Amino acid sequence: MIENAANNAPSSTDEFIKGLWKENPVFVQVLGMCPVLAVTNTAENALAMGMATAFVLLMSNTLVSILRNFIPKEVRIASYILIIATFVTITDYAIQAISVDLHKSLGAFISLIVVNCLILSRAEAFASKNNIGKSIMDALGMGVGFLFALFCLGAVREILGNGSLFGFRLFPDQFQEWIVMILPAGGFFTLAAWLLLFNIMKERRLRHEQ
Amino acid sequence: MNNESLSQIFINASLVNNFVLAYFLGICPFIGVSGKLGTATKMGGAVMFVMLISSMCAYGIHALLVSIHAQFLQLISYIVVIASTVQLVEMFIKKMSPALFKALGIFLPLITTNCAILGLALFQTNKEYDFVQSIVYALGAGAGFTLALVLIAGFREQLEFAEVPKVIKGTVLTLVIAGILSLTFMGFSGLGG
Numbered sequence: 206m207i208e209n210a211a212n213n214a215p216s217s218t219d220e221f222i223k224g225l226w227k228e229n230p231v232f233v234q235v236l237g238m239c240p241v242l243a244v245t246n247t248a249e250n251a252l253a254m255g256m257a258t259a260f261v262l263l264m265s266n267t268l269v270s271i272l273r274n275f276i277p278k279e280v281r282i283a284s285y286i287l288i289i290a291t292f293v294t295i296t297d298y299a300i301q302a303i304s305v306d307l308h309k310s311l312g313a314f315i316s317l318i319v320v321n322c323l324i325l326s327r328a329e330a331f332a333s334k335n336n337i338g339k340s341i342m343d344a345l346g347m348g349v350g351f352l353f354a355l356f357c358l359g360a361v362r363e364i365l366g367n368g369s370l371f372g373f374r375l376f377p378d379q380f381q382e383w384i385v386m387i388l389p390a391g392g393f394f395t396l397a398a399w400l401l402l403f404n405i406m407k408e409r410r411l412r413h414e415q
Numbered sequence: 416m417n418n419e420s421l422s423q424i425f426i427n428a429s430l431v432n433n434f435v436l437a438y439f440l441g442i443c444p445f446i447g448v449s450g451k452l453g454t455a456t457k458m459g460g461a462v463m464f465v466m467l468i469s470s471m472c473a474y475g476i477h478a479l480l481v482s483i484h485a486q487f488l489q490l491i492s493y494i495v496v497i498a499s500t501v502q503l504v505e506m507f508i509k510k511m512s513p514a515l516f517k518a519l520g521i522f523l524p525l526i527t528t529n530c531a532i533l534g535l536a537l538f539q540t541n542k543e544y545d546f547v548q549s550i551v552y553a554l555g556a557g558a559g560f561t562l563a564l565v566l567i568a569g570f571r572e573q574l575e576f577a578e579v580p581k582v583i584k585g586t587v588l589t590l591v592i593a594g595i596l597s598l599t600f601m602g603f604s605g606l607g608g
Contacts (some may be wrong), residue, residue, distance in 0.1 A: 290491040318535060388601065389436060404582040
């Protein structure tokens with residue numbers, strides 16, 4: 206996909222847009238599933254996690270792009286992981302300083318951003334081959350796309366499972382909460398439903414083109 | 416220190432708080448290699464082995480970092496150890512069984528970015544397990560991961576021949592099965608005490 210894009214010499218805006226929709230990291234590429242399912246039980250957690258991931262992605266893409274001519278090919282993956290781990294440690298301590306409650310509810314999943322396949326794959330597939338400006342736009346697009354996907358999941362799960370959004374009640378008291386949506390199983394079902402929606406839209410677009 | 420008994424730790428890690436179905440750790444290989452039963456079993460074995468070694472290393476590293484007051488290096492040193500363990504396992508499998516090496520393909524190096532392994536190291540540090548408890552925890556988590564992988568692979572092999580709408584095939588179907596399995600595993604809650 207990236208090679209195709211390079212042939213048409215896309216502008217920076219294109220790099221940004223593609224992460225949002227056409228190559229959305231969660232709904233289209235199905236990358237970085239662990240945090241997607243684990244911390245999206247409320248919209249607030251989902252947003253915080255999305256922002257943390259987007260920040261790490263932006264910083265690591267920038268640094269990898271700056272260093273791309275200095276890192277020997279043989280040890281590149283190890284170097285990328287070290288760069289990512291450094292920024293994740295910074296994020297971890299920053300979140301702890303900003304809000305202890307938030308840090309508690311996200312738990313070990315902040316540290317686990319290190320092993321988010323999305324970040325490593327962007328470093329390997331994009332930042333190591335493109336200049337700084339493009340890499341930043343790519344990271345912003347992918348980061349916002351990831352944030353958007355997390356929010357979609359978190360919002361659905363909180364609305365159905367808790368009857369609220371960002372802690373505000375949406376329904377009258379008679380509403381029976383779907384407890385299952387907050388449980389792990391709900392995460393699988395919600396993600397399956399969103400993927401199904403995207404698949405159907407893709408089918409329809411293909412049929413239109415024919 | 417943590418006072419949980421060893422059997423409690425094992426059951427907790429493998430069934431009640433199954434790494435895949437309750438903590439969502441290691442979802443990528445879970446969706447990727449769970450297509451065939453044979454591959455799933457071997458993948459489970461490889462992950463379990465890496466878990467065991469990295470858990471032992473993580474225990475040592477944590478003790479060392481605490482003694483020199485450098486806990487902020489925890490994450491970086493864990494990931495380096497895990498990456499080198501995976502490299503070792505990769506070389507070992509390549510030498511011993513080239514066929515298996517081919518079957519696992521890209522997912523073997525990707526064990527490095529398998530959240531289940533880093534997650535295990537972080538959780539055992541948070542829970543302050545001692546050395547023996549850490550090993551049992553790693554074994555339990557590995558067994559749980561293998562169990563989930565094998566169960567899903569079994570279902571998917573059967574569903575190969577089922578008539579499902581085209582849009583649902585693949586990831587969506589796997590996720591729905593995983594959701595149902597996750598519901599089933601909730602039946603184990605309370606077992607580990």
